[in-house]
Amino acid sequence: MNFLRFNTFIAQDVLIFFYYIFAILVPLFLWYLRPYILEKVSFFQAVDKGAISVYKDLDKEKKFLFLLFLFSLFFCMELCLRMVFEAMIGYFDMHNYLYEIATHLKGKSI
Known part of the structure; x- marks a missing residue:
């Protein structure tokens, strides 16, 4: 039955x-x-x-700035992706902790 639990399928490693x-x-x-x-x-x-055609008409400094903009955009997207996955890891950790608390308190009166 442990195999069918929610936290078995989604782990931090996955x-x-x-x-x-x-x-x-x-x-x-x-x-x-x-x-x-x-x-x-x-x-x-x-x-x-x-x-x-626009890129070919730019001088070297503007080409550098354009490429710098594209790379910074790429790294911002990577950062957003990282934050989404960190939030999912935090969510699943919260789920695990709440599940452990619920199973520990099961049967105890508060």
Whole structure:
């Protein structure tokens, strides 16, 4: 019966595993599939043609600032992802502690 409990299926190790999948593998996978996405999605076709021509026309300082902006945006998204997973870990820890308290107090009168 312990196998069917809620805290058996979601553990910190599972959350950490999925965090690293989303933080490392998904950006690499998207970068690898970038040409396919730009070719097949019509929204990105229009944006990509405009973005490439705008990027090529910038001088070195503005290119550096543009790339710095993109990297900072990427790191902010990684930070948000990290905060979401930390909140889920905290939530599941709270669940475990409340479950332990409830089972410990079961049968005792307050």
